[in-house]
Amino acid sequence: MSANAARPARELLLKEYRGVLSTHSKSMPGFPFGSVVPYCLDAEGRPLILISRIAQHTHNLQKDPKCSLLVGERGAEDVQAVGRLTMLAEAEKLGDSAAIAAAAERYYRYFPESSQYHSAHDFDFWVLKPVRNRYIGGFGAIHWVDQVSLANPFAGKVEISMVEHMNSDHANAIEHYVELSGLPKTAPAKLVGIDSEGMHLRIGDGIHWLAFPEPCNTSTQVREALVLLAHAQEWPTVEQAKG
Numbered sequence: 001m002s003a004n005a006a007r008p009a010r011e012l013l014l015k016e017y018r019g020v021l022s023t024h025s026k027s028m029p030g031f032p033f034g035s036v037v038p039y040c041l042d043a044e045g046r047p048l049i050l051i052s053r054i055a056q057h058t059h060n061l062q063k064d065p066k067c068s069l070l071v072g073e074r075g076a077e078d079v080q081a082v083g084r085l086t087m088l089a090e091a092e093k094l095g096d097s098a099a100i101a102a103a104a105e106r107y108y109r110y111f112p113e114s115s116q117y118h119s120a121h122d123f124d125f126w127v128l129k130p131v132r133n134r135y136i137g138g139f140g141a142i143h144w145v146d147q148v149s150l151a152n153p154f155a156g157k158v159e160i161s162m163v164e165h166m167n168s169d170h171a172n173a174i175e176h177y178v179e180l181s182g183l184p185k186t187a188p189a190k191l192v193g194i195d196s197e198g199m200h201l202r203i204g205d206g207i208h209w210l211a212f213p214e215p216c217n218t219s220t221q222v223r224e225a226l227v228l229l230a231h232a233q234e235w236p237t238v239e240q241a242k243g
Contacts (some may be wrong), residue, residue, distance in 0.1 A: 005143035009135035010150060012071055012083045014041065014198065015209035017110070019071040021049070023060035023091075033060055039069070039128075040110040040193070040200075043155035045148075047087070047128040048103055050114055054122065061126065065091045069128055085135050087148070089128040100125055102156070109163070109192040110200065110207055152195045153217055159194050162222065166191045173230040174201065180235050183208050194222060210235075 018038050025033040035057045039047040047069055051058050061067060072084035094100050103125040108115045117123040133145040154162065166174060167190055178189045178201065186204045193200035198211040213229075213236045216222045228236065 005135045005137065005141075005145050006148055008083060008137055009085050009133060009143075009145050009148045010045070011197070011209075011211065012073065012085050012135075013047070013087070013148060014195065014200075016071045016074060017207045018074075019047070019069045021057055022068045022070065023057045024064040024066065025056075026060050026063045027056070033057060034070075037069075038111055038114075040107055041149075041152070041195070042103065042106065042127055043152050045150045045152060045195075046130060047089075048107055049126050049128065050107055050111075050117060050123050051126060052117075052123050058124075061091045061093075067091050067128065080138075083135070083137050085133060085148070087128065087133050088131045090131060091126050091128055094125040094127060103127075105160070106155070106193075110202070112202075150196065154194055154196070154219070154222070158219060162194055162219065163191050166226070170226075170230070173226065176230055177201070177210060178203065180229065180232060181208075181210050183210075199226075 017040060018036060020034045021037045022032045022034045025031045033056060035055070037049050037051065037057075039049045042048040067089055069087045069089060070084065071087070072079060073082040076082040094103055107125065114123075130149055133148045135143045135145050135148075137143075152159070171188070174189050174191055177199070178185055183189070183201070184203060184206070189201045189203045191199060192202045192207065196215050196217055198209050201208050201210065212225045214225075216225050
């Protein structure tokens with residue numbers, strides 16, 4: 001096991017927003033069943049998914065909640081030379097109304113087109129509760145990692161307030177982040193989430209995570225990081241931020 005692999009494994013989980021969910025087949029016992037699902041991370045840093053009650057993977061999870069989520073770097077020409085993470089997890093359907101409301105508020109910021117699924121097509125929120133993780137950071141960099149998830153200190157009202165403030169009052173700064181980082185400028189960017197290690201931007205139909213120069217654990221530190229980036233001419237490193 002390697003503690004040093006936890007951060008790159010978590011960063012991969014933070015920035016990809018899609019993965020292959022493998023469940024135990026109910027109709028074909030003994031066989032794994034893989035399906036692609038979008039996800040965002042909940043307040044505890046665990047994958048949050050929205051899936052249909054009639055989907056095969058939902059039937060499988062209802063019978064056996066043990067599953068895995070495979071996440072790999074998108075657009076890689078050589079998939080064996082880049083990072084990928086297999087999260088072994090126990091899936092749990094959210095049933096508490098407060099938990100469902102919090103999940104919906106968060107998930108719909110990331111995937112606004114899914115806001116009609118929940119009621120119109122009998123979709124439910126499920127959280128994948130990590131048990132163990134297998135991270136491969138390229139050739140020979142193979143690790144078992146017990147703890148990848150990191151709780152978001154801003155999840156809830158604080159994050160919502162920061163997101164709304166940036167989108168309404170600092171659209172120019174957000175566009176500067178896009179240009180600074182080299183993200184595609186196919187549509188106006190919107191901030192959809194903030195965690196201790198970075199920010200999540202939605203550009204058209206795509207979602208992208210940009211890492212802060214260094215971790216932020218308070219709202220003041222987030223504000224300082226956003227101001228720093230708004231005036232930067234290049235995306236600063238941790239050393240530049242500290243200097």
